[in-house]
Structure formats: C-alpha cells, structure tokens
Amino acid sequence: MALSTFFGSPRAVFSAAILLRAIFLVYGLLQDAYSPMKYTDIDYFVFTDAARFIAQGQSPYDRDTYRYTPLLAWLIYPTTWPGFWFSFGKILFAIGDIVAGWMMFRILRSYQSMSQERALKYASIWLLNPMVATISTRGSSEGLLGIFVTALLWAVLANRIALAGFLLGFAVHFKIYPFIYAASIVWWLDDDQIKGRRANKSATSASLFNQILSFLSRERLALALCSFITFMALNVIMYFAYGWPFLEHSYFYHLIRIDHRHNFSPYNTLLYLNSSPKINANIHAQPSLELERLAFLPQLLLSAVLIPFVLSKKDLPSTMLAQTFAFVAFNKVCTSQYFLWYMMFLPYYLPESTLLQSPSVGITSLILWILGQVFWLQQGFQLEFSGDSTFFPGLWTASILFFVVNVGILAIIIRDVKSKDPSTPQKLAAKKKA
Amino acid sequence: MKQRITFLVKDPDSFTPEKLEVKDESLAMSAVEAVKEHRFTISLDELPAGLRRTLKQWNVLHIKWVSPNPYTTVPPFTSRATPGLHVFFSSHKNETQSHLCSLLHSTFGKELKCSRASPAEEVATPLFYAEEAERADAENQYFSYLPSLDGFVANIQEKICPQSSKTCRQDLQTLLKASYFDIDYSSTSTSIVLTAFFDSPPGGWTEDILKPSGVHTIEVGVLTHEPNPDPEDIAFGGFLTMLGRDTAPKATRFQTPTLHYPLSSSLSYTTSFQHPTGLHPTLQLSFASAKDLSPPDASCRLHTHLTLPSYLFIDQYQFSDSLFLSSHRLRALANISGATDLEAPDWVIPQWGSSALFEIAHPGPDSPIPAGPWNVSIPMHLRYLPAQVASHARVPVAWPVVFWACDAEQDGRGNPFDRRNLGYEGAFGDGVRFMHVPPAQGAELVEWIDVPVLDIRATGWVETGTIGVVVAAFLGLCWVLFAGGRKTKGDEKKKQ
Numbered sequence: 006m007a008l009s010t011f012f013g014s015p016r017a018v019f020s021a022a023i024l025l026r027a028i029f030l031v032y033g034l035l036q037d038a039y040s041p042m043k044y045t046d047i048d049y050f051v052f053t054d055a056a057r058f059i060a061q062g063q064s065p066y067d068r069d070t071y072r073y074t075p076l077l078a079w080l081i082y083p084t085t086w087p088g089f090w091f092s093f094g095k096i097l098f099a100i101g102d103i104v105a106g107w108m109m110f111r112i113l114r115s116y117q118s119m120s121q122e123r124a125l126k127y128a129s130i131w132l133l134n135p136m137v138a139t140i141s142t143r144g145s146s147e148g149l150l151g152i153f154v155t156a157l158l159w160a161v162l163a164n165r166i167a168l169a170g171f172l173l174g175f176a177v178h179f180k181i182y183p184f185i186y187a188a189s190i191v192w193w194l195d196d197d198q199i200k201g202r203r204a205n206k207s208a209t210s211a212s213l214f215n216q217i218l219s220f221l222s223r224e225r226l227a228l229a230l231c232s233f234i235t236f237m238a239l240n241v242i243m244y245f246a247y248g249w250p251f252l253e254h255s256y257f258y259h260l261i262r263i264d265h266r267h268n269f270s271p272y273n274t275l276l277y278l279n280s281s282p283k284i285n286a287n288i289h290a291q292p293s294l295e296l297e298r299l300a301f302l303p304q305l306l307l308s309a310v311l312i313p314f315v316l317s318k319k320d321l322p323s324t325m326l327a328q329t330f331a332f333v334a335f336n337k338v339c340t341s342q343y344f345l346w347y348m349m350f351l352p353y354y355l356p357e358s359t360l361l362q363s364p365s366v367g368i369t370s371l372i373l374w375i376l377g378q379v380f381w382l383q384q385g386f387q388l389e390f391s392g393d394s395t396f397f398p399g400l401w402t403a404s405i406l407f408f409v410v411n412v413g414i415l416a417i418i419i420r421d422v423k424s425k426d427p428s429t430p431q432k433l434a435a436k437k438k439a
Numbered sequence: 440m441k442q443r444i445t446f447l448v449k450d451p452d453s454f455t456p457e458k459l460e461v462k463d464e465s466l467a468m469s470a471v472e473a474v475k476e477h478r479f480t481i482s483l484d485e486l487p488a489g490l491r492r493t494l495k496q497w498n499v500l501h502i503k504w505v506s507p508n509p510y511t512t513v514p515p516f517t518s519r520a521t522p523g524l525h526v527f528f529s530s531h532k533n534e535t536q537s538h539l540c541s542l543l544h545s546t547f548g549k550e551l552k553c554s555r556a557s558p559a560e561e562v563a564t565p566l567f568y569a570e571e572a573e574r575a576d577a578e579n580q581y582f583s584y585l586p587s588l589d590g591f592v593a594n595i596q597e598k599i600c601p602q603s604s605k606t607c608r609q610d611l612q613t614l615l616k617a618s619y620f621d622i623d624y625s626s627t628s629t630s631i632v633l634t635a636f637f638d639s640p641p642g643g644w645t646e647d648i649l650k651p652s653g654v655h656t657i658e659v660g661v662l663t664h665e666p667n668p669d670p671e672d673i674a675f676g677g678f679l680t681m682l683g684r685d686t687a688p689k690a691t692r693f694q695t696p697t698l699h700y701p702l703s704s705s706l707s708y709t710t711s712f713q714h715p716t717g718l719h720p721t722l723q724l725s726f727a728s729a730k731d732l733s734p735p736d737a738s739c740r741l742h743t744h745l746t747l748p749s750y751l752f753i754d755q756y757q758f759s760d761s762l763f764l765s766s767h768r769l770r771a772l773a774n775i776s777g778a779t780d781l782e783a784p785d786w787v788i789p790q791w792g793s794s795a796l797f798e799i800a801h802p803g804p805d806s807p808i809p810a811g812p813w814n815v816s817i818p819m820h821l822r823y824l825p826a827q828v829a830s831h832a833r834v835p836v837a838w839p840v841v842f843w844a845c846d847a848e849q850d851g852r853g854n855p856f857d858r859r860n861l862g863y864e865g866a867f868g869d870g871v872r873f874m875h876v877p878p879a880q881g882a883e884l885v886e887w888i889d890v891p892v893l894d895i896r897a898t899g900w901v902e903t904g905t906i907g908v909v910v911a912a913f914l915g916l917c918w919v920l921f922a923g924g925r926k927t928k929g930d931e932k933k934k935q
Contacts, residue, residue, distance in 0.1 A: 394830035394891035
C-alpha cells in the first residue's frame with residue numbers, strides 16, 4: 006500500500022514534514038507581501054523587535070509585551086540582518102519542529118520498541134500536523150519548546166542525568182511551566198527503574214532516615230543540582246545583563262498576571278468579575294470569597310504532585326502528557342497555543358490508549374474537544390466583532406464545557422496510564438541500555 | 440485687569456459702522472453677525488493670595504476646554520482642538536499629580552478621571568515634541584471628555600461671587616455658551632489670561648458693553664477678515680474702541696502671519712465608527728469629496744491628531760507595515776504618547792489616555808482621483824471596562840482634529856490672536872503653519888461606543904459555578920487517580 010511504503014521510509018516522512026513547512030513558509034511570505042492581513046504571528050514581531058533592540062545594544066524589554074527570556078531574542082539575532090533574514094526565526098522554529106519530531110521517532114523506536122513504520126506513523130502526529138507546522142512557520146516560539154522538552158525526555162530515558170538536568174533548567178528558564186516535569190522525572194528515577202544497583206538495600210532498610218537516604222539517590226541529586234545550577238546561572242547572567250526588567254517580564258509578570266481578556270480558561274469570567282472595581286456595588290453587594298486566588302492549588306496539586314506521584318513510575322512520557330494536560334486545563338489563562346504543550350507527548354501515549362483502542366471513545370473525545378472550542382470561538386466572535394455582551398452566560402458556559410471535556414479526556418488518560426504495567430518497554434529498554 | 444473683546448464679522452458685506460455706537464464708557468451694537476473672543480488678562484497681584492499660591496506651583500499651565508457643539512470659525516480664530524478638557528502643564532515640583540487632580544476636581548468636577556491615589560506623574564502623560572522644537576512650554580498632557588462647563592461655572596460662582604452679587608453669577612453664566620475656553624498661565628509672565636470664544640447667536644450680537652469698575656482697560660474690536668495677496672498673511676479691517684477713552688470707533692487695518700489658517704476650499708470631514716464596533720472599533724474619517732483633498736501647498740502634509748481616553752487605545756505596532764497603512768489610507772503613525780499598554784484593562788490604567796498623530800494619505804497628483812468620498816480608517820482597540828449593572832457601557836470618543844501641516848516662510852509668533860498649546864504644534868517644531876480642515880456642521884462632535892461588559896445582574900452563579908466545577912473536577916480526577924478506574928492490568932498479570 007502506498008501509505009505503508011510512505012510510513013516505511015523515514016526519508017519520505019521527514020521530507021514531507023520539511024516540505025509542509027516550506028510550503029507554509031513561502032505561502033506566509035506571499036500573504037505578508039500582498040495582504041494587509043498578516044500570516045506572521047503578532048508575537049513574531051515582538052521577538053524580532055526585541056532582537057533589534059538587542060542589536061542596538063538595548064534591552065529586549067524595551068519592546069512592550071516581550072515576556073520571554075532574552076535568550077529567545079538572541080537566538081533569532083540574524084532576523085535583524087536585512088532582507089530574507091527576517092524569516093530566520095521562523096525557519097529556526099520549523100527546524101526545531103523537525104528535530105523534535107526526529108527525537109520523538111527515536112524515542113518511539115528505542116524506548117517503546119516500535120517498528121519503524123509504527124514509530125513514523127505516531128511521530129507524524131507531530132511532524133505532519135498542520136497545526137504544529139502553522140504555529141512554527143507563523144513565528145510562534147511555542148514549538149521551540151518541543152525541542153527542549155522532547156530532548157529532556159530523551160535524556161532522562163537514556164539515563165543522561167546531567168544533560169537532563171541541564172535541559173530541565175533551561176526549559177524552566179525558557180517557559181516556567183516545564184518545572185512540573187521535575188516531579189515526575191525525580192519520582193521515575195527510581196533505583197530499580199534505572200540500575201537496580203541499590204534495590205536490595207532500600208528494600209531491607211525501612212527506617213525513615215534510610216528511606217530518605219535511599220530516595221536521595223545519586224541520580225536524583227545530580228538532576229536536582231544540574232537543573233538548579235543551569236536555571237540559576239541563566240537567571241544570574243540575564244539579571245546582570247538586563248536587570249530588573251528581565252525578572253519582572255519573564256517571571257513576575259506570569260505570577261501576578263490576571264488575564265482579563267477572554268480565553269479558554271474556566272476561571273476567565275470569574276477573574277474579570279472579581280478584579281473589576283465595584284460599580285453600583287449597592288445593587289449587587291455580594292461579598293466574594295476570592296477563591297480564584299487559590300486556583301493554583303488544584304492545578305499544581307494535580308500537575309506537579311498527584312499525577313507524577315501516582316503515574317510516573319508506570320510510564321514517564323504519558324505521565325508528562327497527563328501533567329501538561331492538567332496544567333493547561335486548570336490554568337488561569339488558556340489559549341490554543343498552549344495545546345501544543347501537550348500535543349508533543351501524544352505520540353507516546355496514543356498507541357496503547359483507549360482513545361485509539363476504542364474508536365467510539367476516541368472519536369467522541371476528539372469531536373467534543375473540537376466542539377468545545379467551536380462553541381467558545383463562536384461566542385468570542387460575537388463579543389469581539391459584533392459587540393454582543395456574551396461574557397455570561399455564553400463565554401462562561403463555553404469555557405466551563407470545554408474544561409469539563411478536557412477533564413474527561415484527562416480522566417481517560419490517567420486511567421490508561423494507571424492501568425499500565427510499571428515495567429513498560431521504555432523502562433526495559435532504559436534498563437537494557439544502562 | 441484688562442479686557443479685550445474682539446468681534447469677527449462673518450459676512451463683511453452685512454456690516455456697517457452704523458451698527459456701533461459709543462457712549463461715555465460703553466459701546467452699543469445691534470445685530471452684528473460675528474464670532475466673539477472675550478479675553479481677560481488678570482495681573483497676579485489682583486488674585487486672591489490662595490489662588491496666587493496655587494498658580495505659583497506651576498511653571499506653565501494651559502487649560503483648554505472645547506465644546507462638542509459644532510461652531511464656525513472666522514480667521515484668525517481658526518484653530519481647532521478635540522472637544523473636551525485639555526490640560527497642558529509643567530510644574531516646579533514633582534508633585535504635579537496631586538495638584539493636578541485636586542485642581543481639576545475642585546474646579547471642573549469630581550467625575551473627571553484623575554486619581555490622586557496613583558503614584559506621582561502617572562495620570563498625566565508626556566507631550567511629544569519635535570527635537571528642534573522649543574521645550575520651554577508644557578511638558579505634560581491631560582485630557583478628559585467634558586461636554587459642558589456647567590460644573591466649572593457652578594464651582595467658580597461658589598468660590599468667587601459674593602452672595603449679594605447677581606451680576607457676578609450672570610457674567611459667569613455666559614460662559615456656558617462658549618465654544619471654547621482657555622486659561623493660560625506661565626511663570627514668566629505676571630498675569631493669567633482667560634479667553635472665551637463664542638459663535639454668533641441667532642440674529643447676531645445686540646449688546647451694550649460697559650466698562651465695569653475695577654477694570655483698567657477694555658478694548659473692543661469689530662473686525663472683518665479681508666482677502667490679501669500674501670497667502671501666509673491674514674488681513675483685517677474694522678474698528679477698535681477703548682471704552683472710556685475713545686468717543687468714536689477708530690478705523691484700523693492690519694495684516695499678520697499666523698499659526699492657524701483656514702482652508703480656502705469647502706472641504707470638511709466627519710468622524711464615525713464602523714459598525715458593529717465590537718472590541719476593536721475602527722474610527723473613520725470621511726471627506727465628502729476626494730478631489731477637494733489636494734494640498735494647499737506643495738509642502739503640506741495631511742494629519743489627524745487623536746486624543747483617546749484610556750478605554751480606547753492604538754496598537755502602535757500595527758502601523759509599521761506599509762500595506763496595512765495604505766489599506767487604511769494612512770501614511771504613518773507620526774507620534775504616540777500615553778497609555779499604550781496593549782493588555783491592561785481600563786481600571787488598572789492610571790493615565791488619562793493617549794494621544795496620537797497620524798499622517799493621512801490623500802489622492803496623489805499622479806494617480807486618478809477616485810469619485811465620491813475619501814475614507815480614512817484607524818483601527819483601535821477597547822480595554823475591558825468594569826463589570827456593571829448593564830450589558831454595555833456607553834463611552835464617548837470626541838472627534839479628532841484634521842489639518843494640513845505646511846512649511847511657513849514667516850514666523851507667525853507676532854499675531855495677538857493666535858491660540859497656542861493645543862497639543863499637536865510641538866510635534867512639528869518651528870516653521871510650520873496649520874491649515875485646518877473643519878468638522879462638518881451638524882451633529883455634536885462626539886461619537887459614542889457601546890462597549891460590551893460583564894453584566895453583574897446575571898452573574899450570581901459565576902463564582903459558585905466556577906469554583907464548584909473546578910472542585911468537582913479536581914475531586915473526580917483524584918478519585919480516578921487513587922480509587923476508581925480499571926484495576927491495573929499489570930497488577931492483575933503480576934498476581935497471576
């Protein structure tokens with residue numbers, strides 16, 4: 006069959022992935038050149054403006070809404086050169102996609118013991134996904150994270166602990182949220198998972214002190230140390246180079262931000278309601294409990310504590326998917342770019358998932374996931390462009406429904422991972438390699 | 440105190456000197472169709488000590504109020520500014536902030552957006568200047584839409600009119616008919632200047648102007664605008680009378696360069712918003728016919744100056760793309776200053792708003808002139824407004840001003856009628872004169888936008904609902920994690 010020969014050849018799949026991005030890139034150049042409606046993402050103009058500030062010896066934070074590490078602006082420094090170089094960043098992000106896809110393919114081959122064809126098929130969820138290709142070729146940096154996070158996963162599975170620590174520190178510096186992976190990786194780095202060296206010891210010594218001692222294995226300490234040093238070193242360097250604005254825009258902003266503008270988050274309407282000053286308060290003087298301030302609790306408990314604790318020893322990549330899914334679903338801000346964060350883990354989870362094993366569940370989930378967004382987008386369009394006040398009940402209901410759909414899918418993922426045998430092929434493979 | 444009253448007759452042919460009559464210390468006139476400028480120059484010594492002290496805190500202070508009701512202009516009163524209350528100032532001390540807000544609240548009304556709770560210098564925004572321009576003038580800008588001087592008149596009556604004096608109250612009451620009203624103070628001068636401008640009442644002015652006691656001089660001019668060969672000069676002829684000194688109006692004629700010129704064509708513009716406005720309203724400037732939009736002089740460039748309250752903002756980064764600009768018939772965003780944050784809701788913006796200066800495209804000499812109107816559009820964005828007991832909040836957006844900025848050969852500084860500090864001159868530097876495109880006569884010079892807001896009459900369930908769903912979801916997932924769900928396949932296999 007043509008399709009199986011296609012997926013039988015890495016060259017064909019990767020060529021197609023490159024071609025897909027090349028077409029999108031050229032199409033984007035044409036649309037930008039001939040239409041006042043730009044293909045290029047607004048964020049890309051933010052990055053390239055910031056790079057220009059850097060090139061002039063100024064701070065990238067001189068550009069409004071630049072909320073990233075200065076490293077990003079440095080990475081795309083060539084965009085400040087004349088002519089075609091402006092697209093350098095998009096090409097870089099697109100190459101990042103491909104490299105991330107190649108690493109996914111390698112992970113699927115080595116650690117999930119898949120045949121080449123099967124591995125290529127599942128890697129194509131990322132490689133040939135038009136959404137992924139669009140996001141990177143429009144110049145959004147979310148895809149770049151795919152490289153770091155996938156490399157992190159690969160380094161952990163390959164037992165390259167120092168490298169994993171470095172990548173973790175780097176990824177957290179880049180985008181904060183990957184810190185949730187620290188918990189699952191640390192928990193997964195169990196003695197018997199990795200080497201079985203001190204397995205017997207820890208089994209016999211049951212005292213609390215010894216338990217703690219055995220928990221603090223060399224790998225865990227190395228990971229913690231490497232990631233912490235990388236993270237702090239980058240921060241210190243950036244702080245000395247760019248001062249307070251670096252901390253303010255790349256970290257504190259994300260901690261204190263209340264995104265009032267409508268987005269997919271279930272908290273959105275509540276945040277708008279409770280952060281808005283009370284006008285005519287006498288009419289609706291209902292004291293608020295301001296429980297939204299505790300929104301980080303369920304989010305972090307699930308994504309950084311409970312899910313890693315229960316699942317990571319069973320299947321690390323799928324646990325990371327569940328963590329990311331929980332983090333995004335319970336976040337106070339949620340836009341469609343965030344979906345990319347969990348999409349990069351789908352190739353590891355889907356092969357044995359209920360979503361694929363039971364097509365009715367899978368298709369229903371997909372349809373509901375899409376319908377939730379369609380309903381929300383329709384309400385959002387009414388608000389933004391028709392000026393209808395759809396905040397309540399329209400947008401609120403839509404975001405709550407979408408949240409419920411997400412939680413449902415997350416429940417399926419959790420159940421699937423929970424039911425896995427702890428000694429999954431990846432760990433056997435990891436053991437073998439070690 | 441000195442007073443200068445200047446009438447500029449609208450139709451020179453309709454005016455004859457017989458309409459004026461000088462008696463002792465008064466001048467009587469009947470049915471003179473004219474615009475009127477009434478200027479008071481008050482020496483600082485004549486002011487109450489408290490007020491003098493307040494003024495001394497400022498280096499310069501220019502308060503300009505412009506009515507939203509359309510009015511006609513006759514040269515030299517050709518200048519235009521966006522309707523509302525403008526304050527341009529700089530101060531000696533760094534506490535401008537609190538002075539500004541207390542001054543505005545006590546004189547113009549408490550409803551003006553000016554929060555003393557905000558950190559110093561955050562309500563006002565820096566005024567933009569061309570590099571070569573003199574910076575001796577005001578450095579900061581404040582604006583708020585204010586439809587009338589009702590509050591101001593009431594507050595001032597309260598403050599300065601003795602209980603017994605009915606005339607004091609009545610005199611101030613006439614201010615309510617003003618089309619614009621300026622208060623100008625500079626620490627380099629020893630006086631404060633108040634200027635009120637009035638359009639002609641129906642039937643013209645029939646008045647008896649008396650020299651009140653306490654007024655040192657009162658000069659009344661009745662002038663007509665005369666054509667003259669030099670395009671950079673404006674010329675007047677008419678009569679000047681010093682009340683109490685002159686027994687008959689004295690004929691006069693003079694010509695002078697000026698800063699603000701009228702346009703010789705009948706060009707005018709209207710402002711509107713494309714509907715529906717949504718959260719991204721597009722302001723549209725419409726010139727009735729494209730063929731009237733030819734530059735009066737080769738050096739002239741067409742501009743619009745926008746004064747936007749904080750709920751409305753411009754994303755300056757949108758205007759760097761030439762295709763985007765030309766699709767909106769804009770040439771460039773020349774300047775922008777003030778609250779330009781792209782994300783913040785209105786209630787966290789301490790500044791009054793922002794001002795922007797655009798250069799507008801006009802039909803070129805080479806390209807064919809399109810038939811019909813010439814529409815220019817400026818895409819804007821709305822901030823979130825506080826949730827309230829309604830589904831929409833109605834907010835005003837006063838019309839921007841439109842003018843040609845042209846090179847000036849002569850320095851127009853000598854003109855005693857020029858109005859300065861209007862917020863946009865500084866951006867051009869010296870050697871520029873302004874030819875104003877008047878707004879179309881008709882409706883008020885203000886547009887209203889209905890901004891969708893969260894309606895709190897319906898949101899009683901939002902808090903309970905959201906928290907309830909999140910907690911239920913969290914607990915459900917915990918149950919799946921710890922208790923429920925299928926039994927581990929692996930475990931079962933292991934046991935077997």
